Amino acid sequence: xxxxxxxxxxxxxxxxxxxxxxxxxxxxxxxxxxxxxxxxxxxxxxxxxxxxxxxxxxxxxxxxxxxxxxxxxxxxxxxxxxxxxxxxxxxxxxxxxxxxxxxxxxxxxxxxxxxxxxxxxxxxxxxxxxxxxxxxxxxxxxxxxxxxxxxxxxxxxxxxxxxxxxxxxxxxxxxxxxxxxxxxxxxxxxxxxxxxxxxxxxxxxxxxxxxxxxxxxxxxxxxxxxxx
Amino acid sequence: xxxxxxxxxxxxxxxxxxxxxxxxxxxxxxxxxxxxxxxxxxxxxxxxxxxxxxxxxxxxxxxxxxxxxxxxxxxxxxxxxxxxxxxxxxxxxxxxxxxxxxxxxxxxxxxx
Numbered sequence: 001x002x003x004x005x006x007x008x009x010x011x012x013x014x015x016x017x018x019x020x021x022x023x024x025x026x027x028x029x030x031x032x033x034x035x036x037x038x039x040x041x042x043x044x045x046x047x048x049x050x051x052x053x054x055x056x057x058x059x060x061x062x063x064x065x066x067x068x069x070x071x072x073x074x075x076x077x078x079x080x081x082x083x084x085x086x087x088x089x090x091x092x093x094x095x096x097x098x099x100x101x102x103x104x105x106x107x108x109x110x111x112x113x114x115x116x117x118x119x120x121x122x123x124x125x126x127x128x129x130x131x132x133x134x135x136x137x138x139x140x141x142x143x144x145x146x147x148x149x150x151x152x153x154x155x156x157x158x159x160x161x162x163x164x165x166x167x168x169x170x171x172x173x174x175x176x177x178x179x180x181x182x183x184x185x186x187x188x189x190x191x192x193x194x195x196x197x198x199x200x201x202x203x204x205x206x207x208x209x210x211x212x213x214x215x216x217x218x219x220x221x222x223x224x225x226x227x228x
Numbered sequence: 229x230x231x232x233x234x235x236x237x238x239x240x241x242x243x244x245x246x247x248x249x250x251x252x253x254x255x256x257x258x259x260x261x262x263x264x265x266x267x268x269x270x271x272x273x274x275x276x277x278x279x280x281x282x283x284x285x286x287x288x289x290x291x292x293x294x295x296x297x298x299x300x301x302x303x304x305x306x307x308x309x310x311x312x313x314x315x316x317x318x319x320x321x322x323x324x325x326x327x328x329x330x331x332x333x334x335x336x337x338x339x340x
Contacts, residue, residue, distance in 0.1 A: 018293045039296045044303065054303045061297035067287065068294045072259040073238050073245075074284035076266035083271065092338035100331030108323045115315050125319060129327060132298065133257035141255065151302045151309070152320070158299065160324055167325070168332060178335045182328040193292040209331070211260055218255040 004047070004056035011061055017042040025197070031166045036190060037158055068132070068189070075192070075207040082204030086177070093181060093205075094212065100185040101213040104129045105221060109228045120145045126225060127217070128152040131188040134214040141222050153188070160187030161194040180205025185213045234283025237275055241266040 003009050021038030047057055086093060108125035123144035127135040132153050139149035164183045173179060176199055183191035184206030195206035245262025248254070254261070269275040302309070309316060 014296050015293060018296060022292075036292045036295055036299065039293075040299050043296070043300060047300075047303075054300060058297055058301055064294055065297050067290070069259040070238050070242055071287040071291050071294060073242050073262045073266055074280075074287040076241075076263045076270060077277075077280060077284040078288065079263075079267050080270040080277065083267075089335075089339055092335050095338055096331045096335035099334045100327045103330045104323050104327035107326050108319070111319055111323065115319065117312060117315065117319075121312070121316070125323070128320070129324075131257075131260070133259055134255075137255055137257060147301065148305060148308075150298060151305045154295070154299045154302060155320055156324060157295070159320060160328065164324075164328060168328070171329075173332050173336070175332075175336065177339075178332040181335055182332040185331045186324045186328045189291065190295050193295065196288065196291070211263060214260055215256055222255070 002052075002056065003050070004052035005060060007060040007063065009060075010057055011064055013043060013046065014039060014061055014064060032162055034158070034162045034194065036193065037162055040158075072131070072133070072189070075211070078196075078200065078204045078207050079211075082201055085201060086204065086208065089177065093177075093208065096178075096181055097185050097209045097212045098216055100182065100209075101129060101217055104186065105217065105224065106228065109225070120148055123225075124148045124152040126221060128156040129186055129188065130214045130217045131210055134218050138218060138221055142225055154190070157187045157190030161190045164191060165194070165198070176202040177205045181209040184209030188214065230279075230282045231286070234280045237280050238266070238283060238287070241269070 017039035018035050021033070021035030024038060025033045025035055043057070047054060105126050108128065109122055112122045112125045123139065123142050127138045127149055130138065130153070132150060135149050135153045136146055139146050160183055164187060165179060168179050168182060180195050180202035183195055187194070188210045192203060192206040192210055195202040241262040242259055244265055245260070246258030248261055249256055249258045266275065270277060
């Protein structure tokens with residue numbers, strides 16, 4: 001029997017690793033003790049030590065990934081709870097998220113080309129800040145590589161979730177809405193999961209930024225990319 | 229019963245979003261459209277908050293877990309990513325910093 005082809009074991013391992021990561025985070029409250037990151041490292045080590053195949057692990061845990069979509073629907077609840085608090089700043093929020101998203105795309109495409117990286121990387125950089133399902137759709141219409149696109153989305157997500165808040169705090173930005181918007185614009189769902197550990201207001205700002213940036217990018221990127 | 233009712237509503241809005249994007253050929257994923265739909269429905273009290281609360285909080289609490297398997301998928305590209313190692317790391321960090329700072333600062337500027 002190959003344990004890596006057994007969904008019960010692999011999903012169990014994933015839940016256990018995440019649970020342990022969550023426990024460490026709650027105990028020490030250090031930003032780098034991100035449960036997603038801890039789970040990735042732990043499972044990566046298990047796969048490596050036991051000589052398993054990443055492909056088998058991914059196949060066995062498909063059921064978990066399927067749950068991402070209904071979870072996106074549920075973000076409506078956080079948004080609804082905080083609508084009253086965010087309503088008055090609607091203009092500032094929409095402008096801030098649009099600017100942040102545009103900077104990410106333009107800087108990403110220009111710098112990646114400038115460093116002379118191949119086109120699939122340029123394309124993956126342009127969609128790295130939008131939530132996975134939107135990035136996949138965009139990758140299709142830009143003719144990019146789906147799995148490389150997802151890799152960049154997740155890299156950007158994990159990085160922002162781990163270092164985003166400490167970085168903003170060091171610069172004196174502690175406002176929950178400002179930080180939530182920034183982390184949601186850069187790190188989409190993973191950033192939103194991180195913001196949930198802080199406060200409901202920050203989580204709502206992050207969820208809103210994720211949705212706004214995702215939708216705006218979906219609309220303009222196919223046109224902007226040709227132009228860049 | 230509460231959880232069942234909540235799940236039904238959540239999947240209904242997902243299906244609604246999915247059908248809309250596919251029929252109208254929108255570039256937006258169905259789940260994101262479904263989220264907006266449920267938000268509007270909650271605002272107008274078409275769906276009572278209490279009906280989805282329990283199920284939705286369950287999903288939201290597990291959100292991070294669902295990102296773990298796809299993140300391990302990065303390992304499949306390890307060789308290619310490491311080939312451009314420091315350049316890629318630099319690119320992701322610089323663009324993320326620029327983008328995050330722009331968002332936070334523009335918000336603060338307009339919100340004074």
